[in-house]
Structure formats: structure tokens, C-alpha cells
Amino acid sequence: MENQTENNSQNKGSFFQSTTAKMMMVGLLTLVLLIPLEFVKDLISERSQRKQEVVDEVTQLWGKDVVFYGPILKIPYKSYQEYNVTNPKTKTVTIERSATIEYAYFFPEKLNNTSEVKKNTSLKRGIYNNVVFTANMHFDGSFAKPDYAKLGLKEEDLLWDKATIMVKTTNLKSVKSDLNIRLNQQKLDFESKPAEDTFYGTLETPAFNYKTLASKETIRFDLLMQYNGSNSVKFIPVGKTTVININSDWDSPSFEGTFAANDTTKTIGKKGFHADWKILDINRSFSQQYTEKIPNLNEYSFGVKLIETVDEYQQNERASKYGFLVIGLTFLIFFLIQSISKISIHIFQYSMIGLALIMFYTLLISITEHSSFTLAYLVAGTSVITMLVLYSVSILKNRKFPMFIGLSLTALYTFIYVIIQLENYALLVGSTGLFLILGAVMYFSRKIDWNNSNA
Template sequence: METQNNNLQQNKFGHWLKTSITARMLMVGFLVIILLVPLSYINSLINERAFRQKDVVNEINKKWGNDVLVYGPILKLPYKTYSETKTFNEKTKTYFKETQTHIKYAYIFPEHLNATVDVNSKTLKRGNFESAVFTTTMDFTGNYIPVDLTAKGIKQEDIVWNEASIIIKTSNLKGIKSEVQIKLEDKAYSFETNFNQNTNSRLDVLESALIKNEDLFKTKNTPFSFSMTFNGSRQIELIPIGKTTTMHMNSNWADPSFMGNYLPNDETKSITKDGFKADWKILHINRAFSQQHLKSIPKLSQFAFGTKFMVMVDEYQKSERSAKYGFLVIGLTFLVFFLIQTLSKIHIHPFQYLMIGLALTMFYTLLVSLSEHSNFLKAYVISGASVIVLITLYSKSILKTFKFPIFIGLSLTGLYAFIYVIIQLENYALLVGSIGLFLILAIVMFVSRKIDWHNG
């Protein structure tokens, strides 16, 4: 008797599930929530692959050469300071004074700094990932004006003119591919590495041999010139320490991203598929530091400007943005099947809903895996077409007609096309998405107006 009651209750529940609109809505909503679990795993997969790409790119760059930042040339000029000590003599019962001499350094920036930068860029691949690397030759010219430190409280006779040197700081000591020599008037001075004990600084120090010429920097303009050749990656930056700083950059890279506090001149900037040319000019009035510094070289990396050379690989970002619409795709697809089931009285089993939902989640794993071997558009089309064909054919076996499966296929095609447009947009993504969702809501309201919601 008890068994019969249980069977009767199960039959009533099954009948209620088949005939009740409320029951079907609850079932569809529950399945959508269940499918959020595999969607979360897919988002984790996308993030994992994106981190893997960053690790591989960093490894490639580390072996080839890191980003390039040049801070120099800086004139290092020693000067004397004095201190007095008093000593009491017990025998004479008097004090006598002793003067001690100390050597300190002033750091002088050039009056003009002109840089001509030629960059030969290429991509290096490792597996499915690639990184932008380059070889650059940077030619520098400029001049120092006669140094006068009296405003800093330093007398001219206290400056040790014949022990001056030149300092260049760079972020890519490993990537230097040629000897560095600076030419002052007609004489060249070589550089050696000066070990940087400041572990918090990303810049290494090159210092020239002592410039044993008292006439330089003291009474006349001193022109200079030097060249540096780097193997580098990611970006090239220059700190504008000249009272007037100019830089001309020429490269075969077609996708530059200009960075830093100063942008190139629009009048002379040129970007084509074969590369780009850009010119910068920064005046001392454009930056908040002086030309003379005592005690130490100031940290001025925040004033750097230049160009970023990045491979325009944003497949993972696009895949991640696409996966964020997974809930919308599953929800709207289930809504289409729900409306078809309600209007046509065709029964669709919860298991069949689940299979359709899993097929929709497979789109994102296909998209991520294919985009690693092809461009994003091709991967998106292949993944979308595969899922649409699979669900359309499966719908044919469920709905026993051609009309509804074709409608479902067209709906999915329009939905995936709509999402692709959204993820390609930046400034208008919210506007287009809002309009699209409004139109979808209007269509659903129009189609569902004939459903008798009170009957179930």
C-alpha cells in the first residue's frame, strides 16, 4: 500500500513537472545555476593560460634583454667642503682649531640632450606564445654649459675640475651590445660598470674614466656625443634631463604604444603598417626638477617617456570577456527552449537541458584552445559554428521538426555575433550591450504575450 502511494506521488510530481509552467521555470533556473560551476572552472582556465603566457614572455625577455631606460649623461663633479674641530691643549690651556677637508659631489645635467633612436623589432616565439623584442641603436648628442655652483654655496676654487666623470644609468646592463664611449670635444672616454649597492633601484650605473681637463665644464660650452646599442624588449624610455630634450624614434614596429608623461608631436608622428616615426621635445619648464643636484642623483623614473613594443595578443582578455557572457548565453538559450516547449507543448527532459548547457560551456574551452594556435576571429567562428551545429542537430532529435531547430540555430548565431561585437568594442561596449539586451527583452515579451501564465 505504501509503495503504491509512493508511485502515485512520483507520478503526480512527474505530471506536475511536465505540465506546470512554474515547475519548468524552476527547473530551468536551477540548471542555469548548476552550469555556473563549469563556467567558473573555465574562467580559472583562462586566467591560468594568461598567467602562463606572461611567464613565458618574461622568460623570453630575460634571455634576450629587458626593457631599456636611459638616464644620462650626468656630470659628476667633486667639490671640497670644510669642517673645523677644536682641541684643548692641557699644557698651554688653550684651544687650537683644525680644519678638515671633505670631498662631496655635485651632479649636473646637460643643457641640451638630443637622442636619435633606431629600433629593429621582431617577435620571438616559444610554443604557442610570442614576445616583442628589438635591437636598438641610440645616438646621443648635446652639450654642457659652464658650471657655476655659487648659488649652491660652493666656490669655484673648491671644485676639483680635473677629477670630473660622466655617469649613465640604465635598466638593461645585460642587453648592451657594444662598448660605450663618450666623446667630449675631441677626446673619447670609456665607461666601466659602477656596482649599484642600492638594491631598491632598477637602474645600473656606468661611470666614465676621470676627465683630467680643467678647461672642460669650467669656462666654455662642452659638447658631447655617445652611442649605445641594446638588445631589449617591451619598451624604450628616456629621462629628459636636458634643459631642452629631444628624441627622434624610428622603428619597423607597426603597433607602438607611446607612454610616459610626454607624448610625441602629432605634427610629425607617423604610424603605418611598415613601422612608425615619432618626435618628442621636452623643455625644462615641462618638468619639475632642476639641472644641478648635490649629495646624490635624484630618482626621476616617473618623468620617463618613450614607446612600448607589445605584441597585440589579447586573445585571453577577449576570451575572458566572452566567458563573462556565458551566464547570458545559457540563460537566453534555455529561455528559447522554454518558450518553444511552452508554446508547442513539446516535452523537454531536464537531462536534455543539461546536455545543451554543457555544449554551450564547451564553446569557451574550444575558444581558448583554438585562439592559442590561430587568431581570435577564426577561433571564435570555428568554436561558435561547432556549438551551433551540435545544438541544432540535437534540437532536431528533441523537437522532431525542422522549424524550431533552424530558429534555435539562427538565434544562437545572432547571439554569438552580438557578443563578438561587444567584446571588440571599448568605448561603446556598454551602450551597444544595453541596446541589444533591451531588444532581446522586447522580443521575449512579444513572444510570451500569448502564454497563459495562470494555467500552471
């Protein structure tokens, strides 16, 4: 009976000393370490959200997206309504007519724009830099004689001496230039009008006599506007022929909207970009003239969004997603060394190694907020690798294996950094790297006797 109990105790002890048991404990520890790793991800998300709140606050004061819509020729006209009037005494019915004033809107024949968009990095709130821009826009073009017949109007019903020019645009408070437009030889100042919708603000000139101002039934216009803005610059092609040219020192544009930029003239480089658009009236499905109210034409907007390809918090978030891979592969390296060298590594020592690996991400996010992501990655990576190499010397009792661990971690962190920096080839490089890592693990583990309980 005593022999049986002793044999069971030996079998139980030999199982917990077996390779299988050690693998299970290391695997369980790896899963447990995902908990503090999730806390680190929450910290990154919280800091990113805080940055977005600051950015929203600054852009609210500086200026948001810029959308330009116009200029538009606005001419009032008389609209008549007939109604029957019955004489109560004679019972005769007469037809009377009353006139009301309504408005006709005419888009320009030609609309040309040249815009210079320059980024402004001077705005800083706390530790956050807010990248915004100043846009200098020059518009010119011409209005042809209004085609009022298409609207069913008569020339004598139009009030030519009460014509105005109107412009719709977002963020009126971010306009930083004098607001006037030159019509042939006459200059007219814009005035802000009550908003007709929640998206656009309206600017309108005082009334002028169209027939007096028109030269050969054509009015040429010239308009300069300067905006403070952020995020994007867009236009609505109200010209029968609309030509837009944008030059900027922003190196990461994203072209958006219904119409694509001209591929033959579009250039993007480290010093900025240039883009051209040419849109004809046959390219969009709305008219050149309207009565009563202009329909919502936002679906026809186009332009450029000025983006940060990957900001520091996105880079930190992407780095943290590889945390499980780093912890798993590092534990695997230590486990293979333990199996090959017959050196015993306690589960507590694995825990210290795992916590050191997680500290990499807290160091990374904290240093990034005060410097560049590259410098932060270098400092955090060097610190953690140095700590683990020194710790490995103490637990492995030699220098050969710690040097191998240091080189392996350096290669692993370098590999992850390269993946983070890549955009188009991240998946390809990542898959290839993982395939090579798997091959290396299979090679170094090929001679380990997994059936040896003391391994």
C-alpha cells in the same frame, strides 16, 4: 477518501507538468551549469598565468623596461672641514682644516634623443610568443660651463682634471652596443660602476681634463646605445632643454609619465607610431646641479609603454563572461519553441544542450593557443552550433525550428564576438544588443498562454 487522494495526485502531477514548474527547472539547471562554467574560467586563468610566467622568464633573459637617465657631468671638489686643536702644554687653541673629496653633478644644457624601437617576434617558448623589442638610441647635446657658484663652490676647489661623464640606466645586461661617448673630438669608453641603488645601473667614463676638452666653455656630446627590452621605454628630462623623438613599428602604444607627447606631431597607425616630447627646465621642479647625491627623479620619467591591447587569454576571459548570457538565451529559445509547438523537451535534453554550450569555451581556449583567436572562435562556434542543430532535429522532429535555433545562435555568437573586439564602444553596443534581444523575446512570447498547465 479515495477520490480526495486521487484529486491530490492529479493536482500534484499537473503542477510538475505546468509551465511554471518547467520554467523553475530550466532556471535551476541554468544556475547549476554555472559550476562547470566557473571551472572553464579557472582553466583560462591558469593558462594565462602560465603564459605570464613564460613571458617573465623570457624578458628576464632578453631585457625588461628601459629607463635612461643622463648623461651627467661629474666633477670632484675639495670640501674643507675646520676643527679646533688644543696644545696640551701651552693650552693654546689653533684652528686646523682638513680636506675631503666630494662630487658635484651638472646636467646638460641641451639633451636630444632619437630612438628607433622595433618589435621582435622571433622569441618563442613552447606555444607562447613573446613580443619584445630592440631600441636603437642616439643622444646628442651639450654641457654649458658648470655653474658651480650656485652650489657655493669655488673654482680653485674643483678638480677639473678628474671630471667624468656618467649615465644611469636600467638593465645593463640588455645593452647590446659598444659603450662610449664622444666629447667634442675625444672618445671615451664607459665602464660599469657599482650600483648606487637597486633600480639603476651606473656607467662612467675614465677621468678627463674638463678645461682642456672644453671649447668656448662648452662640451658637445654624442652617444649611441642599443638595448634589448620589453614593456616600455622611458626617459628622465635632465637637459635644460630635452627633446625626445621615438619611432616604432608597434601599433598599440600607451604614452605614460609626467609629460605628454606633442599632439600636433604624434601619429599612431597600423604600421607603428611616432611621438615627440619637448621639456624645458621650467616644466619640472628640480635643479640643473647638485652636490653629494642626486635626488630620486623617477617621478619625472616619461615615455611609452608598448602593450598588447587584448591578448588571446583576455579575449577568452571576456568571452567566458558572456557564458551565462549564452546559456540563458539558448534555453529561453528552446523553452519558447517548446511552449509554442507543444513539443516536450526533457530536462536531460536541456542538460545536454547546456554542456554543449560550455564545451564551446574549452574548444575556444585550446584552439586559440595554436592559432588566432578569430579562427578559434569560428571553429568552436561552428562546431557547437552544428552539434546543437543536429540534436534539435532529433528532439523537435522537424527542420523549421532547428534552422531557427541555428540562425539565433549564429547571431548570438557573432554579437558576442563583435563586443569582444570592440574597446571604446563595447558597452554601448552590448547594451543596445541586449535591448533588441529583450524586445525580440517579448515579441515572440506575447501570444503564449502561460496559464495553460499543458503549455
